[in-house]
Amino acid sequence: MGYRFDDLKAACQADWRAYIEHDFVRRVGAGTLAEDAFRHYLQQDYLFLLHFARAYALAAYKSRTLDELRQAHEGLKAILDVELGLHIDYCRTWGIDEDDLATLPEARATLAYTRYVLDAGSRGDLLDLHVALAPCLVGYGEVANWLESQEFTLRGEANPFEAWIAMYASPDFQAAMRAEIDWLDTRLADVSPSRFQELTTLFRDATRLEIDFWQMGLDRAF
Numbered sequence: 001m002g003y004r005f006d007d008l009k010a011a012c013q014a015d016w017r018a019y020i021e022h023d024f025v026r027r028v029g030a031g032t033l034a035e036d037a038f039r040h041y042l043q044q045d046y047l048f049l050l051h052f053a054r055a056y057a058l059a060a061y062k063s064r065t066l067d068e069l070r071q072a073h074e075g076l077k078a079i080l081d082v083e084l085g086l087h088i089d090y091c092r093t094w095g096i097d098e099d100d101l102a103t104l105p106e107a108r109a110t111l112a113y114t115r116y117v118l119d120a121g122s123r124g125d126l127l128d129l130h131v132a133l134a135p136c137l138v139g140y141g142e143v144a145n146w147l148e149s150q151e152f153t154l155r156g157e158a159n160p161f162e163a164w165i166a167m168y169a170s171p172d173f174q175a176a177m178r179a180e181i182d183w184l185d186t187r188l189a190d191v192s193p194s195r196f197q198e199l200t201t202l203f204r205d206a207t208r209l210e211i212d213f214w215q216m217g218l219d220r221a222f
C-alpha cells in the first residue's frame with residue numbers, strides 16, 4: 001500500500017492544526033487582527049514570495065523530464081505573475097508601496113523558513129522540494145477553506161481582510177492546491193517507509209516554520 005499526501009498531514013497532525021487554526025488566522029477570519037500586525041505580515045510575505053519564486057526556479061533545475069520542467073515553469077509563473085502581482089496591489093491598498101517593499105529588512109522567521117526550503121531542495125531531489133513547499137501551497141488553501149467553514153468568520157466588507165481570504169479561496173488557488181496534492185499522491189505512492197519518515201521530517205519542519213511566520217506577524221517581530 002502506498003502513501004498519500006494525507007499521510008504526511010496525519011503524521012504531523014498537532015503541528016498541522018496549530019498552523020491552520022493559528023490565532024493570526026482566527027483574527028483574520030473574525031476581522032479583529034491589529035492592522036499593524038497584518039501590515040508587518042504583508043511586508044514580510046512579499047520577501048517570502050520572492051524566495052519562493054526562487055524555489056520554483058530550483059524545481060526547474062531539479063527536473064528530469066519535460067513534464068516536470070513545465071510544472072516548475074507553471075509554479076514560477078503563478079507566483080511571479082499572479083500571487084506577487086496581487087500581493088503588490090493588495091499591499092498598496094494597505095498603504096505599502098513597491099519602493100518600501102524593495103528596502104525591507106528581512107525578519108528572522110522569513111529568513112529561517114525561506115532558506116530552509118531552498119536548502120531542502122538543494123540537498124534533496126524534486127520530491128523533497130515539493131514536500132517542503134507543500135505547507136505553503138496546500139496550507140493557505142486549507143486556511144481559506146477552514147475560515148469559510150467557521151461561524152466566527154466575518155464575511156463581506158465588514159472584514160478588512162476579506163480580499164486576502166478571497167484570494168486563497170479563489171478557484172485558481174484551490175485548483176493549484178489540488179494539482180499539488182495529486183502530484184504528491186502520485187509520488188508518495190512509491191516511497192519506502194524510511195523515505196516517508198525523511199519526508200515527514202521535512203513536512204513537519206516547514207509546517208512549524210509556517211507557524212513561526214504567523215507568530216512573527218502577531219508579534220511584529222524582526
Ligand SMILES: Cc1ncc(CN)c(N)n1
Binds near residue numbers: 213
Ligand atoms: C508564509 C506564506 N506561506 C504560504 C503562502 C501562500 N503561497 C504565503 N503567501 N506566505
